[in-house]
Amino acid sequence: MTTNSQAQNSANIQFQVSFTQPQAHYADVQMTITNIKKDEITVKMPVWAPGSYLVREFSKNIEGFEVANADKSPVAFEKIKKNAWKINTKGKTSVTVSYRVYAFEISVRTSFIDANHAFLSSTGIFMYPEGSINEPSLVTIIPHKNWTKVSTGLEPVAGKAFTYYAKNFDILFDSPIEVGNQDVFEFNAAGVRHEVAMVGGGNYDKEKLKTDMAKIVEKETAIYGENPNKHYVFIVHHYLSGGGGLEHLNSTVLGARRMGYTDTKTYKGFLSLVAHEYFHLWNVKRLRPVALGPFDYDNENYTTNLWIAEGFTAYYDNLIVQRAGFYTPDEFLSFLEGDINLVYNQPGSKIQPLSDASFDAWIKSYRPNENSSNTTISYYNKGSLIASLLDLAIIHQSKGLQSLDDAMKFAYLEYYKKKGRGYTDAEMKAVFEKFAGENLDQFYKDYINGTENIDFQKYLGYAGLKLVDKTRDSKDPYLGITLSRDGKSVITNVARGSAAWNDGLNVNDEILAINGDRVSDVLAYISNQELGANLDFLINRDGLIKTIKVTLKAVPNKNWQIEQLEKPTPAQKAVLEKWLSL
Structure with missing residues (x-):
């Protein structure tokens, strides 16, 4: 087993992340590669984040890419792909790659930096030398002068402030990092120490969360008979209105409504989100489709599962x-x-x-x-x-x-x-x-x-x-459209097989009048019509005024409810x- 001191000596790839202009949403990254034995090295940035199945092109946020020798003299390089830079390392034993990352996208899967904190989603921050996915690395975070804390599932290096060890890049890319002044508390459950980093304030009750989150951890661990972690980190970002989560190997990032903890429905929904992301510890992060690991960080990783x-x-x-x-x-x-x-x-x-x-x-x-x-x-x-x-x-x-x-x-x-x-x-x-x-x-x-x-x-x-x-009376008339909420009657969706679909109303059509009447509430107007009614829709389609004739159809949707049988058997x-x- 690699100890922290051994890790410091064995890692030929070291990162330093600092924040000289957090208010402008930038992270400053230095990647130092030592013990080089090749004439050229290609460094790459992932194009997607595992758990979120979309090519997000993280390299679009890179600027100021430079390479320097140990004596700080410039080193030649060439950008060869959208996410790859080839560096001339002939005759060199070490180089330092420097670049800046613009981070201003709020989500659980993308990095976000402002004057208050930095959330680093690792696939969008760290590059890796091609062919070196299995190499260890060290990451040192230099918080902005107003920040005091770092929360991450990475293994801390003893004796070095805010320095962390990753056994390989799969682990580094699966370990988000929160930097700032987050409110941190802990609880123990299923033999695991759990850290909760609350970002952005909120009306949460720490003691209640400790108890309730622990119950979820225990129930899920009981299914699989073991908990694969010694340390687990919840990073919770609070917003006026927020949600969503993304699973990681020994951590998760959650979005929550800042003042929602005292609302019973919202609080239960948050616990359900906790349960969802924590269940991924087993289902996805370990029990997984064969295509989802080892990962190809350059391309889509396809699975039918x-x-x-x-x-x-x-x-x-x-x-x-x-x-x-x-x-x-x-x-x-x-x-x-x-x-x-x-x-x-x-x-x-x-x-x-x-x-x-x-x-x-x-x-x-x-x-x-x-x-x-x-x-x-x-x-x-x-x-x-x-x-x-x-x-x-x-x-x-x-x-x-x-x-x-x-x-x-x-x-x-x-x-x-x-x-x-x-x-x-x-x-x-x-x-x-x-x-x-x-x-x-x-x-x-x-x-x-x-x-x-x-x-x-x-x-x-x-x-x-x-x-x-x-289901209500099937004689209810149904047009089959969804309208925008900006005060105009603009169609945003047309349901397949509906009256609107069959007769030619389109997305982006603005409904001006129906049967010659100026209508402020289109759907209410439709509900008062007869099934089979023929209506003339006066619409604005890209600045052209048209009349579309529509024959109303019945509502196709069902309203299913689960009920108990009157006389269920013992079985x-x-x-x-x-x-x-x-």
Whole structure:
């Protein structure tokens, strides 16, 4: 095992990050490479951040790239790609690469620097020498004069202030860094020390968070039987209105509403976010699709299994919060209802299979447009539903002795612990078949690789539940548009198969009048019409005035609700009790 003192002597790559102009959103980075034995070195910057499946082109934020010899004389280099610089190192044993990074994008996956703090999302800050992903490195942070703290999952180097060791670049790139005056507190759970860095103020109760977050950690650790960390860091950024999270190897970055902690619904939602990102410690960061590691930081890393990696995690986040006693069983079922209605009513669910949604995340999920709801489905929502089906199937088949927990633990032990690699699609399918006790070829054909409507009645029936259609009178007229909220009646979405879709209303059309009437609330006007009514829409389309004739159709959407069967059998009651820990 490498000690800190050994690390200091063995790392041939050392970084120094400082902040001479934080108010202008810049980080100053120096990368010193020693013990050079090649005539040339190419340094590169990743183009994406693992866990966020979009090529973000981090090198676009680089400026002032320079290279110097040990005596500070300039060294020749050439930019050869969008994210790569080739350096002439012939006759040199060390060089220092200097560059600045502009960081002013608020999200959990991109760096942000201002006068108050610096959040460093490592893939957008640090370069690496090509071919040296497995090399160790040291990172020294020099906080701005007004800042006093650094929070990161990286291993601190003894005796050196704000200096950290990364065994390889995969670890460095998976370790965000918060620099500033964050409010830091700790709690212990599952034998792990947890650090929480609260950034940007808020009305949170530290003692309550310590207790409640610890419950989530314990519940999730119990599923897998072990916690893979000794130290874990939550970096929580507070905003007027914020959310989202991104998982890392032994840390996570969360977005939260600054004054939301005293609102019960918002607070439970925050705990669900904690549960989601923490569950990724196992599902994704260790139990992972084979394509997701080792990473190619230059290109997209394709997998058809994000519905497991993210969708199952989205299922477990609310389930864990319910197991911890924060959600009631009825509240958990209401989330399931929400996913059922979203997936059933989204036109894209009949167009894009779940496996394709995973594979095409790079070009569709993270790049939505006005037509996305008509052509795509979320691997989060539908993947969560698939998890619920398999959970119920396993509990039913095992007569309450096992659940999806057991399948996930088995896969974790088999592929991460025993084989030290990711799983293939076929291997994970075999795991589900093993625990569900049935062949899943048709299940995969219909629900994973196809677009058939899910038979919820079958799976909910295992737990003595049923899905009931509570849809209002289908004679309600339906236009099928979404309007902007800027005071103008501008169309922002047209639903596939709707009256607007069929008769030619377009996104960006401004509705000026209907049947000669100036209308301030278009949707209210439509609701008062008769089914089948023929309406003349006067529109402004790119400065041209047109009349579009539209015939109103019935509302196609369903409103599904989960209800209990009147007389569930003892076996059904047992499944429900196992599922929701009643």
